[in-house]
Amino acid sequence: MESFLTLEAAWEETMSRTAALGTEEVELMDAYGRFLGKKVTARLPFPAFDRSALDGYAVRAADLKDAPVTLRVLEEVGAGQVPTQVVGTGQATRIMTGAPIPVGADAIVRLEVTERVDGSHEAQTVPHVRILLTVAAGEAISRQGEDTPAGALLLEAGCQIGGAELAVLGANGVDRVTVYRRPRVGVIVSGAEVRPAGQSLEAGQVYDSNGPMLAGLIREQGGHPILYGQVGDDLEATARLVKKAAASCDLLLTTGGVSVGDYDLMRDAYVQAGGELLFWKVSMRPGTPVTYARVGATPVFGLSGNPAAAFINFVLLVQPVLRKLAGHAQPEHRPVKAMLDSQIDARVIGLDRFLRVNLIMQEAVLTAVLPTHSQKAGILTTLPHTDALLRIPGGTSVQHGQLVDVYPLQRGVHT
Ligand SMILES: Nc1nc2c(c(=O)[nH]1)N[C@H]1C(S)=C(S)[C@@H](COP(=O)(O)OP(=O)(O)OC[C@H]3O[C@@H](n4cnc5c(N)ncnc54)[C@H](O)[C@@H]3O)O[C@H]1N2
Ligand code: MOO
DSSP: OOOOBOHHHHHHHHHTTOOOOOEEEEEGGGOTTOBBSSOEEOSSOBSSSOEESSSEEEEOGGGGTTOSEEEEEEEEEOTTOOOOSOOOTTEEEEEOTTOBOOTTOOEEEEGGGEEEEOSSTGGGTSOEEEEOSOOOTTTTEEOTTSSBOTTOEEEOTTOBOOHHHHHHHHHTTOOEEEEEOOOEEEEEEEOTTEEOTTSOOOTTOEEOOHHHHHHHHHHHTTOEEEEEEEEOSOHHHHHHHHHHHHHHOSEEEEESOOSSSTTOOHHHHHHHTTOEEEEEOBSOBSOTTOEEEEETTEEEEEEOSSHHHHHHHIIIIIHHHHHHHTTOSOOSOOOEEEEESSOEEOTTTOSOEEEEEEEEEETTEEEEEOOSSOOOTTOOTTGGGOOEEEEEOTTOEEOTTOEEEEEEOOOOOOO
């Protein structure tokens, strides 16, 4: 009877051997997609000064209690300008959105409820405004520090920097950011039948889909892919390339050659490259023959050659390791419960099965829908439409309407 490591044991083995890489400082605009290396606190209060939230007039609210009233206009203050006059009783300052509040004023009246006064004798020389409605004190004033006071925690270490985080950093005038180093992830594709795009195919050959797929998946998880091309079924050449790639990468992935066929030499190649085999075969289908080793200090995953199996190996096993190396605060998978819309029997295989599913909301319930297409490990056109992997524990069957664990795919696009 063959023995298979549980997925949980494989996570324990791989994650306990993984630590975040070191940090480096980059310019704000180069921080996109990276993971913050240390927490960022506010240098300044935000907003930095009391400012108007509307175009209108800065007034003393008490002056308006018998509105309509007419006030004398002292000056006009735009955003970026500084008021020079104190607003006294019976006075107002014309103000624009974002401009600092003049001393003496305690509310802003929106322009739409005011009328310029130019009929009276005095108004021909000194501008006046008629305010039609009352306002409460504090109306339309954004207070200094109301978003964040100086010293407040803005972003935690380990958060991924996207547009929202860049806004927070930008508002604080942060120009350089400490981020985790981007993991260098090597990819070696094996198989004498595998050809790169652009060449013509001979009988029995296939185009390489694993290399491009892994390059994309690595980038989606914040890594920097390094493609070492393709090796045939030659032990010496494979071992040499594995050794060379492992020496200059933080993580190495190979595809193919991990099953029991005559040409499945990847495990031997790791050993010949000086590596140590840590596990082979995990209780997961597709992707059962996945292999984990160390060559020097570099972790190496031997993924299945079958494209969908390699995809599922990557998502379930490589992704958490890559995210941990990249500094992600929450690298592990967090499965969610979904209701199953069909009946599936996995008892016969005894291994945990992972099915590509769509997630939809059905009567306010998250529901896993099984596409009609085949779930075979060599079928790959379903991948772009897959929302999540549904897990059926080995030896069980799941019924229509039952709650099941699904692992949503994390498909952020990064450069
Ligand atoms: N007797 C047994 N045979 C197989 C077993 C088994 O337990 N006993 N396991 C099967 C399972 S499950 C899988 S998965 C595959 C895994 O095989 P390998 O990881 O060794 O992969 P290969 O044999 O090299 O290739 C499998 C398949 O995928 C195609 N391929 C490979 N690389 C690429 C690539 N870069 N781009 C596109 N397609 C690729 C390759 O041509 C094969 O068709 O083993 C089963 N057999
Ligand atoms: O485990 Mo294999 O990946 O089923 O096809």
